[in-house]
Amino acid sequence: MRKILPYIAVLTFLTVLSCRNDGDEIQDQQETGPILSSDAGTLSKRIDFGNAGVLDMKSSSGGKTVQAGNFPLVLVAEVAPPVYNGKTLRATHVSVEGNYAYVSYNTEGETYLGAIEVLNITNPNAPQLVMQAILPDTDVSSVRYDNGKLYIAGAKDIYASGASSPAFVGSMTLNGGMLTNTLQQTVLNGKVGTDVTSSSSKYYAVSGATGVLAQLNKSSQQIEMSIPLTDLRALGYNNNKIVVLSGTEGVKIYDANGLNLITSFSTSTDVAEAKRTIDFIDGKLLVSEGYNGVGVYNLTSGTKLQTLSLPTQVPGVNASDIVSNAVSVNSGRIFVANGGAGLYVYTTDNNQLKLMGSLDLTGSSNFVMSKGEYIFVATGTGGLKIIKTVAPESGAPNCSGYAVYNGSDWLNVNSGQTLEYSGTKSLQGINVNQTLTWCGALTASQGVNLNSNSTFNMYGQFYQGTQSNPWNSLNINSGALLNLKGNLTTYGHMILNSNANWKIEGNVTIFGNLTINQGSKIEFIGTNSSITIHGTVTKNGTSTITGTFTDVNNKL
Numbered sequence: 001m002r003k004i005l006p007y008i009a010v011l012t013f014l015t016v017l018s019c020r021n022d023g024d025e026i027q028d029q030q031e032t033g034p035i036l037s038s039d040a041g042t043l044s045k046r047i048d049f050g051n052a053g054v055l056d057m058k059s060s061s062g063g064k065t066v067q068a069g070n071f072p073l074v075l076v077a078e079v080a081p082p083v084y085n086g087k088t089l090r091a092t093h094v095s096v097e098g099n100y101a102y103v104s105y106n107t108e109g110e111t112y113l114g115a116i117e118v119l120n121i122t123n124p125n126a127p128q129l130v131m132q133a134i135l136p137d138t139d140v141s142s143v144r145y146d147n148g149k150l151y152i153a154g155a156k157d158i159y160a161s162g163a164s165s166p167a168f169v170g171s172m173t174l175n176g177g178m179l180t181n182t183l184q185q186t187v188l189n190g191k192v193g194t195d196v197t198s199s200s201s202k203y204y205a206v207s208g209a210t211g212v213l214a215q216l217n218k219s220s221q222q223i224e225m226s227i228p229l230t231d232l233r234a235l236g237y238n239n240n241k242i243v244v245l246s247g248t249e250g251v252k253i254y255d256a257n258g259l260n261l262i263t264s265f266s267t268s269t270d271v272a273e274a275k276r277t278i279d280f281i282d283g284k285l286l287v288s289e290g291y292n293g294v295g296v297y298n299l300t301s302g303t304k305l306q307t308l309s310l311p312t313q314v315p316g317v318n319a320s321d322i323v324s325n326a327v328s329v330n331s332g333r334i335f336v337a338n339g340g341a342g343l344y345v346y347t348t349d350n351n352q353l354k355l356m357g358s359l360d361l362t363g364s365s366n367f368v369m370s371k372g373e374y375i376f377v378a379t380g381t382g383g384l385k386i387i388k389t390v391a392p393e394s395g396a397p398n399c400s401g402y403a404v405y406n407g408s409d410w411l412n413v414n415s416g417q418t419l420e421y422s423g424t425k426s427l428q429g430i431n432v433n434q435t436l437t438w439c440g441a442l443t444a445s446q447g448v449n450l451n452s453n454s455t456f457n458m459y460g461q462f463y464q465g466t467q468s469n470p471w472n473s474l475n476i477n478s479g480a481l482l483n484l485k486g487n488l489t490t491y492g493h494m495i496l497n498s499n500a501n502w503k504i505e506g507n508v509t510i511f512g513n514l515t516i517n518q519g520s521k522i523e524f525i526g527t528n529s530s531i532t533i534h535g536t537v538t539k540n541g542t543s544t545i546t547g548t549f550t551d552v553n554n555k556l
Contacts, residue, residue: 034133034181043117043129046080048383049511049534053466053491054445055387057345057357057426068409069426071333071345071356072390072443073375074463074489077127078362079384081105082115084134089115091378092275096121096371097145100177103376103384104152106139112157114140116150116179121374124388125489125509125532133179137161139192141275146198149173149218152183153193153205167193169205169216184221188214189228194275197237199256206232206244213244213252215259225259233276238299245278245287251297265302268292275367277326279334282348286334288324294336296353306353308334314341321364330370337365343377361385390463391424392441397459397485399423399439411436413454429472432456432480446472447492450480450500457483465492470512476500476520484508485525493535496520496543504529504549511535514555516543522556524549531556 037043055073081089082105089105096102099122105115118131137160144151155166170185190207197204202224205214211232215225231247241262242254250266268289270276276288284305287295294308310322321340328335334346334353342360346353363382368375375387392399402422405411409428413419418435429446430436437457444464450456454477462484465472473493476482481501489509496502498517505525513535516522524547533555545556 034135034179036179036181037132037134038130038178040120040128040130043132046082047127047129048078048080049467050078051075051362051466051468052077052511053468054426054443054463055359056428056445057359059357060355066409068405068407068411069357070424072424072426072441072463073359074388074390074443076125076386076388078382079103079119079127079129079386081383082117082132082134084113084115087111087113089113090380091367091384092140093142093367094369094376094378094384095143095145095150096369096374096376098177100145101127101374101376102143102145102150104140104143104154106141106154112137112139112155112160114138114154116140116143116152118178119386121386124373127386131178133181141193142195144196144198144203146203150179151196151198151203151205153196153207155192163187165189166191167207167211169193169196169203169214171203171218171221186214186216186221186223188212188223189226190232194232195234195277197235197242199237199240202256204235204237204242204256206235208232213242213254213259215242227254227259233270234278236278236280238280241299243278243280243285243299245276247276251278251285251287251302253299263300263302265297267295267297274323275325277328277367279327279329281329281332281334282351286327286329288327288336290323290325292324294324294327308336308344308346308353308355311338311341311344311358317341325365326367326369328368328370328375330372330375333370335368335370335375337368337377339364339366341365343368343375359387390426390441390443390461392460393487396461397439399459402437402439405438430456438462448474450476450482452477453479455481455483458486458488460486462486462488464488464490465512467491467511473512476502496522498541504531504547508532509534513538515540518542520544521546523547 093104101119103117107113114135120128120130137157140154142153150172167188167190170183172183188207190211191209194208213227234245240256247270252264253262270290285297285299293310296306317340323339326337336344344358345356363379367378377385399422402420404423405421411430413432413436415433420437422439424441427444430448432454435455439459441461470492477497483503485505487507491511493512495515499519502522508531510533515538518541520543522545527548530550532552537555
């Protein structure tokens with residue numbers, strides 16, 4: 001085996017500057033450049049919406065919950081990995097900045113072959129794959145966006161490149177957020193560059209096997225300091241400190257200004273040659289420790305505060321496939337990629353991390369990164385999952401006048417009842433026989449039925465159904481009214497039965513089909529509403545559509 005760590009990666013471009021510290025050689029090498037593509041139409045064919053829809057989170061006990069959930073999630077799309085010369089690549093890392101997500105790839109086995117791709121996530125319901133760089137003779141382990149540049153760590157085939165060491169780190173200047181074909185690249189001691197981070201004036205990298213922690217100048221790309229360390233897996237920047245993780249030596253914390261060692265402490269020894277990550281929350285360091293779960297440490301003292309243990313006896317999953325590969329923190333939530341067991345979600349409770357629940361995802365959850373409203377999960381052969389959190393948007397209606405809902409995951413409104421609720425919740429389904437008002441954000445994974453002469457006032461964000469089960473439909477029955485002020489996304493079949501009424505002041509996305517029956521009325525309020533229908537529209541009899549609106553796919 002020429003490659004030491006199968007998950008790690010590298011990048012090779014037309015112009016390469018290789019430099020070594022303390023008198024080591026400086027090389028100018030011409031290498032195989034990236035194979036660039038910006039054909040968004042072709043690239044986005046790899047984006048699959050077939051399983052898109054509302055996700056049901058298992059409870060902390062592992063079973064189905066009967067209470068409404070507090071963390072609604074939607075699977076937006078799945079991105080199949082790129083294939084080049086018969087080789088299927090695998091996602092290794094994701095960095096998000098603004099409307100773009102940068103995804104890195106490598107190839108398992110002896111072949112050095114990687115890629116970097118750019119996802120446009122401006123439309124939260126329809127991400128687009130807009131640019132790709134295939135990198136022959138190169139694996140890419142990690143990417144980080146910083147002030148118009150993409151910092152990259154990985155490994156290259158020294159037999160093809162002539163470099164003195166496989167490990168490297170580099171920076172690429174982006175053009176309007178897009179990849180370019182020039183990378184300033186610096187050779188590192190070690191078999192592979194495993195991770196990269198940055199501060200305002202410096203950037204830092206670690207390399208695996210007999211590797212180093214290196215500090216580099218952002219302008220000159222020169223290595224300013226280099227500290228030999230073994231089996232480095234990850235690093236992070238936190239409060240002017242550089243934190244590194246070794247699979248054999250544990251955690252070491254350095255002053256970012258001079259790489260002076262502040263403290264070090266042991267973690268579980270991790271001999272597996274696999275990707276690991278670290279993250280930070282409230283003065284704590286979270287370390288993915290493979291078969292030992294996630295360790296939670298006091299960042300100052302190194303005291304172990306808690307272990308997020310691996311799940312046991314997951315049905316249909318071999319115990320050897322359950323491993324904590326990665327951890328990511330976002331807005332007080334902690335996401336753990338637990339291999340074959342899927343994605344586990346934690347929150348803080350009395351200064352402890354408490355399990356909220358888990359998601360079953362196709363393939364092994366090998367990497368997770370969450371930023372903003374998105375959660376990206378790399379799942380090996382299952383590709384990259386793009387998951388969105390559902391929450392009220394800025395400028396949403398004021399919901400202070402409504403009681404917070406804390407009831408069942410099936411919301412039933414009986415005849416003669418008028419119920420008014422607020423909050424951000426996930427449900428199984430909704431049955432309305434009289435009047436329901438919801439203000440905030442809401443998901444329903446199964447059917448929503450507005451029975452005859454009922455009213456559902458939805459003020460805010462509403463996601464319903466799944467693409468994989470279109471029969472979990474959204475039904476507006478005879479004389480019923482769906483009054484929408486906000487955004488609705490439905491993944492199943494939407495049916496307006498005879499004499500149904502639908503008022504829209506906002507944006508609607510229908511991934512399934514729309515059936516409009518005799519006497520139904522759709523009224524668009526205001527001048528800024530839009531509707532996007534991906535399926536077919538069937539009109540039975542005479543119906544009425546009024547108001548000013550944008551019909552994105554010209555289906556109405």
